[in-house]
Amino acid sequence: MMVIAIYSELGLNDATESSVRQLAVDAPITSRRPSSRQRMRVLVLCTTANISFRYSRESAKVHTEGGHNNLMTMFDSDNVELIRFCVESLEYKDDLVSSIPDVDVIYNAITDPNRCERALELASGLCDLLGRPVINPPSGVLDTTRERNVERLRHADSVLLPETVRLGSLNGDIGEVIRDAASEGGLTPPFIMRASGFQNGKHAHLIHEPGELRVRVSEPTEVYLLQYHDVSYVDPRAPGSRLYPKYRAFMVDGKLYPIHFRVAEDDWKVHMPQSAPTYRKFPWLYDVASDFLENPSGHFPDGVWSALERAMQQIPLDYFGVDFAVSTDPATAGKLVVFEANAAMRSFLLDSHECVPEHEAAKVVIRATHDLFCKRAGVSPWQFSIPRGKRSPAVEHGFVDSNAPRLVRHLLIRGKVQGVGFREWFWHALYRHGLKGWVRNLNDGRAEAVISGPEDAVTWFLDHFDSPEKARIHEISVSEWQGVPPDGVSIAEDVEMPATAGSNLRGAVV
Numbered sequence: 001m002m003v004i005a006i007y008s009e010l011g012l013n014d015a016t017e018s019s020v021r022q023l024a025v026d027a028p029i030t031s032r033r034p035s036s037r038q039r040m041r042v043l044v045l046c047t048t049a050n051i052s053f054r055y056s057r058e059s060a061k062v063h064t065e066g067g068h069n070n071l072m073t074m075f076d077s078d079n080v081e082l083i084r085f086c087v088e089s090l091e092y093k094d095d096l097v098s099s100i101p102d103v104d105v106i107y108n109a110i111t112d113p114n115r116c117e118r119a120l121e122l123a124s125g126l127c128d129l130l131g132r133p134v135i136n137p138p139s140g141v142l143d144t145t146r147e148r149n150v151e152r153l154r155h156a157d158s159v160l161l162p163e164t165v166r167l168g169s170l171n172g173d174i175g176e177v178i179r180d181a182a183s184e185g186g187l188t189p190p191f192i193m194r195a196s197g198f199q200n201g202k203h204a205h206l207i208h209e210p211g212e213l214r215v216r217v218s219e220p221t222e223v224y225l226l227q228y229h230d231v232s233y234v235d236p237r238a239p240g241s242r243l244y245p246k247y248r249a250f251m252v253d254g255k256l257y258p259i260h261f262r263v264a265e266d267d268w269k270v271h272m273p274q275s276a277p278t279y280r281k282f283p284w285l286y287d288v289a290s291d292f293l294e295n296p297s298g299h300f301p302d303g304v305w306s307a308l309e310r311a312m313q314q315i316p317l318d319y320f321g322v323d324f325a326v327s328t329d330p331a332t333a334g335k336l337v338v339f340e341a342n343a344a345m346r347s348f349l350l351d352s353h354e355c356v357p358e359h360e361a362a363k364v365v366i367r368a369t370h371d372l373f374c375k376r377a378g379v380s381p382w383q384f385s386i387p388r389g390k391r392s393p394a395v396e397h398g399f400v401d402s403n404a405p406r407l408v409r410h411l412l413i414r415g416k417v418q419g420v421g422f423r424e425w426f427w428h429a430l431y432r433h434g435l436k437g438w439v440r441n442l443n444d445g446r447a448e449a450v451i452s453g454p455e456d457a458v459t460w461f462l463d464h465f466d467s468p469e470k471a472r473i474h475e476i477s478v479s480e481w482q483g484v485p486p487d488g489v490s491i492a493e494d495v496e497m498p499a500t501a502g503s504n505l506r507g508a509v510v
């Protein structure tokens with residue numbers, strides 16, 4: 001695999017393809033045995049064709065990019081045996097099917113119906129031969145192209161999928177082709193032009209004036225067009241800015257689960273590189289995200305969340321993600337615009353901090369997925385240790401289950417703490433320590449906070465007080481808090497003067 005990644009990074013396409021083919025011949029079946037008791041055996045169908053590979057120095061492993069999601073990394077390694085099978089090997093070796101061990105359930109991990117069409121056809125035939133229960137059947141993935149989803153959900157209540165025009169593989173000057181295709185497909189400016197197979201907005205462009213369009217591609221590229229629907233809005237807490245939201249949820253066995261909320265400032269491309277600085281600039285957005293994760297049906301207009309769930313139930317997959325937002329176009333205002341709905345979306349469970357709301361939401365989805373696999377395999381569900389994300393003190397030191405007396409403390413923080421992401425950092429730190437509280441800026445340049453939680457957690461938090469890289473803490477004054485204890489985590493509005501607290505307990509903590 002590492003040789004393949006190196007060849008791919010160097011742009012040696014022929015060598016990459018040859019090595020991929022050889023891998024399918026040499027090692028078509030690999031196994032990861034459970035470290036404890038085996039409760040389930042899963043056959044995972046994978047592909048090495050039409051995808052890229054990346055070597056990670058951090059993990060010292062080769063990772064696939066495209067064509068798969070990352071669900072395989074979150075199975076219960078103590079109790080589940082994973083048998084990975086490269087479906088391309090069926091074209092190079094005879095009688096491989098008889099070499100596949102008996103399994104409880106098949107998971108089709110191949111997710112891209114366009115780039116991996118041949119692999120999905122091979123996987124579908126193999127599933128038919130094996131006759132075992134299948135999660136995300138290859139035939140279902142093949143039937144979830146953008147075009148098919150548009151047709152499938154064209155009349156869904158309160159849900160809107162952008163019209164899609166696929167242009168096929170194009171090369172050279174393609175401006176005229178795009179203009180003609182958009183006109184014939186009924187798209188009106190602005191519309192989106194995208195190259196297939198790329199994530200995070202790469203090679204995606206919003207076309208306002210197709211008559212003046214000049215586009216040239218240097219090598220054959222799959223291109224498609226999408227009708228653009230405005231979902232942006234203004235908020236008095238972000239004067240002079242326009243916000244572009246994007247929600248993500250996962251469907252597991254017919255039920256919809258909220259997973260995260262992203263937002264960009266003055267940019268229609270909404271991905272983490274755009275979202276992180278927007279949250280930093282407008283930290284009240286964390287309250288918006290928390291509201292979505294805690295109560296999605298109440299976060300949207302009445303009936304919209306359930307309408308989205310009903311619409312997603314028409315997609316022939318067991319586990320997939322959906323990105324969406326509420327339309328602000330006058331003609332479609334209030335409807336949910338579904339940007340994408342497919343099996344390729346990845347969970348951020350392993351990349352998020354433990355105890356933070358996004359991490360907890362991802363854990364709910366993985367538990368539901370575990371139950372789905374157990375149901376299909378015909379085995380009883382069991383309690384398992386979900387793979388951990390980035391370490392948090394609340395888990396490392398047992399604060400989550402602490403029975404220590406509860407403390408409520410008032411903090412005044414002096415130093416360089418405004419305009420440097422301090423409130424955002426503090427919000428995350430409270431969750432990571434299993435605490436509740438709020439934080440806000442004062443007009444004199446200080447920050448004020450109230451924290452509440454078990455004595456051991458509060459003490460640890462204060463004794464190991466950290467700060468974001470650009471902040472500089474000069475002094476922290478800690479007092480008893482006589483007001484109402486906080487019952488959640490929030491970033492409060494700025495005020496001129498701090499609240500009145502009780503007696504001072506600690507000062508000059510630097």
